[in-house]
Structures are given as structure tokens and as C-alpha cells.
Amino acid sequence: xxxxxxxxxxxxxxxxxxxxxxxxxxxxxxxxxxxxxxxxxxxxxxxxxxxxxxxxxxxxxxxxxxxxxxxxxxxxxxxxxxxxxxxxxxxxxxxxxxxxxxxxxxxxxxxxxxxxxxxxxxxxxxxxxxxxxxxxxxxxxxxxxxxxxxxxxxxxxxxxxxxxxxxxxxxxxxxxxxxxxxxxxxxxxxxxxxxxxxx
Numbered sequence: 001x002x003x004x005x006x007x008x009x010x011x012x013x014x015x016x017x018x019x020x021x022x023x024x025x026x027x028x029x030x031x032x033x034x035x036x037x038x039x040x041x042x043x044x045x046x047x048x049x050x051x052x053x054x055x056x057x058x059x060x061x062x063x064x065x066x067x068x069x070x071x072x073x074x075x076x077x078x079x080x081x082x083x084x085x086x087x088x089x090x091x092x093x094x095x096x097x098x099x100x101x102x103x104x105x106x107x108x109x110x111x112x113x114x115x116x117x118x119x120x121x122x123x124x125x126x127x128x129x130x131x132x133x134x135x136x137x138x139x140x141x142x143x144x145x146x147x148x149x150x151x152x153x154x155x156x157x158x159x160x161x162x163x164x165x166x167x168x169x170x171x172x173x174x175x176x177x178x179x180x181x182x183x184x185x186x187x188x189x190x191x192x193x194x195x196x197x198x199x
């Protein structure tokens with residue numbers, strides 16, 4: 001009885017080992033060849049186009065930001081509830097009196113301003129602030145509008161009602177040898193940059 005079980009076990013193992021194999025006329029066991037079926041492809045068929053949203057990517061201070069509206073100096077950016085125009089920067093240093101220059105500018109600094117117009121095209125009052133605008137020079141240096149002197153009425157802070165427009169200068173203090181390159185707008189410190197004006 002144990003011999004019968006052993007014989008059956010040997011036969012079973014042989015069948016498993018030779019599964020998928022063929023025996024030639026000489027009695028040699030060879031593995032069966034496998035064939036792969038390939039699905040013919042139509043080389044003339046074109047992939048269906050996928051529509052992607054059109055967004056502008058700007059390089060701002062070495063960081064790429066999608067969705068930024070870009071305008072040249074003097075262009076009007078149409079944003080959510082707002083239309084904002086930023087004019088080209090003006091060197092205002094010569095228009096400042098000596099006392100103002102000494103008090104608000106460091107040695108080897110100049111005062112530069114941009115005239116800004118903010119129109120509220122939304123349904124709610126908008127609280128604006130000159131600090132929402134930041135200037136960058138051609139070397140990538142960043143300048144905030146903090147206590148910079150200006151000979152023009154400054155934008156400052158306030159509220160513009162729906163259908164109304166406010167205008168004023170946003171001033172920046174920067175080194176005398178710096179060249180303004182562009183200005184960006186950010187509604188508040190928690191928001192993304194929305195628009196860029198300049199080169």
C-alpha cells in the first residue's frame with residue numbers, strides 16, 4: 001500500500017513538471033513555445049485631445065506661480081471684483097525736499113513711485129492697502145511700500161465702494177543703482193500673487 005501511494009505521488013509530480021511541455025519523436029521533453037498575441041495598432045489614429053485650462057506662469061523672485069495676470073506698465077489687470085492699473089515707476093528723489101530725503105531715505109537710496117488705480121467692479125466694498133503692492137528690481141531684490149517718501153498723494157489705505165475708483169501713488173525706497181523691473185499685487189498676506197506689471 002505505501003508503495004502504491006509513492007508511485008502515485010511520483011506520477012503526479014511528473015505530470016505537474018511536464019505540464020505545457022511536448023514530447024518529441026525521440027522522447028525528449030521540451031517546453032512548449034508560448035506565443036504572444038499583439039493587438040494591431042492603427043498608426044494613423046490620433047489621440048483624443050484633452051483641453052487644459054489656460055493659465056499664465058510667471059517667474060517671480062525665482063518662484064513660478066500659475067494663474068498670475070501679466071500686464072505691461074500702464075496695463076489694467078482684470079481680477080476678481082477689481083480692475084487695477086499700475087503705471088511705470090518714476091524716480092521721485094529730486095522732487096523731495098532735503099529734510100524729507102534725510103529723514104526717510106538712507107544714504108545711497110532713491111525714492112520711486114508708481115501711480116495706481118483700483119476700480120471696484122464687484123458687489124461688495126473693497127478695503128485696499130498700498131502694502132498689497134511689492135516692487136522687484138532687475139536683480140530680483142524685493143521692496144515693500146513701507147514709509148517711503150513721495151511727492152504725489154499716496155494711495156495709503158481705505159475702502160472703495162462698488163462702481164467707484166481710487167487712485168494714488170505707491171512709493172518704494174531702493175538703492176540708487178537699482179533698476180525697477182516689475183510690481184506684483186497680493187490682496188493680503190494669506191493670498192497668492194494675482195497680478196504683475198512691468199517688463
